[in-house]
Each structure stands twice: as C-alpha cells, then as structure tokens.
Amino acid sequence: MSAGRYAFGHHSDRRTAAMICFLMLLLQLQLSISAGVIEMPSYSWETQKDVNAQRDAHAIMEAAFSSRSAYERLAYMTDTFGPRLSGSTALELALNWTKEEILSDGLSVQEEPVKVPCWVRGKEYATLRSPRVKNVRIAGLGGSIGTPNGEPLIAKVLVVSSFDELEARKNEIEGHVVVYNEEYEGYSTTISYRLTGAQRAEKYGAVAALVRSVSPFGLKTVHTGSSNTASIPTAAITKEDAQMFSRMQARGQDIEIELYMEAHTLPDQMSRNLIIEIKGAKEPDEVIVFGGHMDSWDIADGAMDDGAGAYVCWEAMRLINSLGLKPRRTIRAVLFVNEENGAMGGQQYYQNHVNEVNLTSIAIETDEGNFSPYGISFSGSDEARTLLTNMGQELLAHIGAGNVTGDDYGTDISYMCEQGVPCGSLKTLDPRIGDYANNPCLGFSNPPYPEPDMGKSAYFWYHHTEADTIDKLSPEQLQHCAAALAVWTFSIANLHSLLPR
Secondary structure, three states: OOOOHHHHOHHHHHHHHHHHHHHHHHHHHHHHOOOOOOOOOOOOOOOOOOOHHHHHHHHHHHOOOOOOOOHHHHHHHHHHHHOOOOOHHHHHHHHHHHHHHHHHHHEEEEEEEEEEEEEOOOEEEEEEEEEEEEOOOEEEOOOOOOOOOOOOEEEEEEOOHHHHHHHHOHHOOOOOOEEEEOOOOOOHHHHHHHHHHHHHHHHOOOOOEEEEEEOOOOOOOOOOEEOOOOOOOHHHEEEEHHHHHHHHHHHHOOOOEEEOOEEEEEEEEEEEEEEEEEOOEEEEEEEEEEEEOOOOOOOOOOOOHHHHHHHHHHHHHHHHHHOOOOOOOOEEEEEOOOOOOOOOHHHHHHHHHHHHHHHHHEEEEOOOOOOOEEOOOOOHHHHHHHHHHHHHHOOOOHHOEEEOOOOOOOOHHHHHHOOOOOOOEEEEOOOOOOOOHHOOOOOOOOOOOOOOOHHOOHHHHHOOOOOOOOHOOOOHHHHHHHHHHHHHHHHHHHOOOOOOO
C-alpha cells in the first residue's frame, strides 16, 4: 500500500521537483521566444489561408450562380407542406421530404431527436361591437390561453401607447381588454410588448390583451409570435386597428369588443434536427457549424422565416460536395426545429455536442432573411474579426458579401456562443434596396449600400404573417446567399488553425 511512496519519494518532494522543472521550461521558452527561436502562431489571414482559397471560392460562386436549386426546393416545400409550427404533422412531413432530398444529393444527413412544445391556435375571432360593428383581424400569440370557459369574452377596451401609460392608468384597467398601440422602434425593442404585454396587463385586472403587430408597416396584416405565459388570452391586431382604437378613445367614444380564442397547449411532441455533414480531411474532430430553422408559425408558410435560411445552408453544402471540395475540418449544417416558440432544437444540439465546444471554430446562423447577402456579423476576438475581415474582402467583396459588421448572432446558436464559441449571423440587405438586378453579382461593381439594420427592414413587413410566402424571395438572391455561406464556411474550415478566442 505504500509502494509508490518508497519508489518515488514523498509527495512534497515530487511537487518541489515538478515545480523546478516547470520553471526551468518556462524560462527556456521565454528565452527562446526572445531570441526568435520559437515564433508564436500568427492568426493573420495571409498566414492562415489555404493556398487554393481563391480558386475554390471562385468555383463555388460559379456553380451557385448557375443554379436555382434552393428556390425550387423551397417553393416545393412551402407550397406542399405549408405552415410548420412545432408539434405539427406538417413540420414532420417537411422534415421527411427534406431528408430524402438531401440524401439524393449524395450528402450525409443524420437526425437528432428533439422534444418540442405543442401549442394549438384553434378557432379565434374578434368583433368590434361599439361604436360600430366591425371584424377585427387577430392572431393569437404563441403560448396564449383561450377565452374563459370556451366562451366569447365581451369587455370594454382601454388603449395605451406604452408601458409607462399602462402604469399611469393602472386603476382604470380592471375588467378591460388592454390594447397596446405602441410605436415601432425596431424589432428588438418593440417585441417587449408582444412578450410581456399580457403579463403586465393582468396584474391590474385586465381580462385580455391585444398588441399592435410588431412591424414598421401595415397592410391590414397581423403578425403573430411568442408571448410569455399569462393567465389571460392575448393576441396581435393590425396596426390600422390599433390606431383606430386610439382615435376612438381620444374622442371619448366607448369601445366594446367581443373576443373568442380556443388557444391551448398540448403535451410536448417529438421532432428532430437534421444534421448535414461533410467530414474534415485532416482535422475531422474540429467543426464549423452553420444553420437555419425549419419550423414556422402556424399562419405563415415560413419561406423567409426561416425556410430560406435552412435551405441556403443545405444548398451551400450541396455546392461544396458537388464540386468535390475537401475541407480540412468538418463542416456541419444544422436544420434546427422549434426556434419560433421554445428554441429546443438549439438547446438540444448544444447538449448533444457540448464536448465539441472547444473544437468549434465558428457557429453561423441565417435567420434574418435571405435577400442579397452583405456579409456576416461576428462575436469573438478582435484577432479573429481582423482575420475574417481580410478573408471577406479578398474572397467575397466583388459580389458584395464580404463585409464583417456588428456582433449579433441567432437564437439557435446562442447556447454555443454563451460558452465562448466564436459566432456570427448572415447579414442581408433590406429587400427594398437589395434588388438583385442592381447587386454586384458576377462582376458588377459594388454599390455603396449602407450597413443592414434588420430591425427596421422591410423583412418585418412580412415576418410571422400569412404574407411570408415564396413570392417574396428571389432565386438569384437565394443562390447568392448560398454562395456566400459556402465560401465563408469552407474557407474558415481550411484555415491552418481554429479561429482564435
């Protein structure tokens, strides 16, 4: 039982000897570096890039611009299966078809099971009863409950323009339907009314909450989305109706509304992420991850949000594979589920691959529209940002997709990002100014577009609405996005080292 002690000496003697050895090695290393014998690794683009980077990027773009694959497949999927809310049969059928098509490309695809929530809208309507009779378009917000006892609810309306006004008028709220007629100040700011409006109103006795659609523009379109759990029903209404209610209230008119909602939540259902992978030729355990999500809201075909994001990632993998390109590291495209109302796909992916956090060079998400690509955002070290900036300018500037701007990233990859993985998001132009015909594709000059501000983009004209359909997208722009993602991911996979952290 004491053989180790007699053979190797006392523990304290061993620790002292080890410390002396460590200090000698550290001193030797410092002297070697000072003398120029050992060079610290350089993370510049010039020292890290693959010798064939430009040739491979050109081949990818040439192949992408001669195809309409992403658009044709996305059109078939959205037309055939329609809205794909988590827990729905439509989502599972769309995943089945997508998997078979991926396999037909000769790509490797795996399924990773994900338990997802199942919220059901049911029937719903709202009717203005006073000062006139009018149908009010509504869309129940995800997670809402139905009206009490499965019966219509009839109540007076109180309109507020902000949470501050809600607080100021809290003594008037009891028994009323609170209508939020908030001004749109960008998506990330204004979304708080959709998320917490019902919770805040119920504290003061509201019987329901109606929230002006979170959008900069309205054509009588109603925008759904998630809301935080509350004990009163909550729905979105159109911008036009919210403003009408405000005008009525300002005149002193009594506003009465009838609201009926069958919204309810069923037990969780099983779904799956689809994982498309091209194994690395030299460093197969090190990975580059990118992806979009397959689910959509139940009133939306989800062509923009985010069928296009998922399918351009798939198309990027198809392009790389079809050209026979062999990445140094593994490239993995993830078609996530349940981004819209739970993000369980992103959470499950992180849990399944937590052992790869330190081996993941970068994670990129595309969930801000797939119009003309501008570049990527990046959250990571300054050294890595400089490398990526130089990479983008050399390989993608001539098609307008080589910019590195901002530091945001998407919901599905956020669990990796929070653990230190360098992260980014595909940035695209506002569709109002991103017309493909005026874009710098295939040798056209690079126009002076401003940096994208997706929070105020026309993307949010269609977001979470019935208007999110395939006709809002361009075959050329989808291929442009696929080309950009393929070049970014393949070039990062071929760097000599992982991106510095």
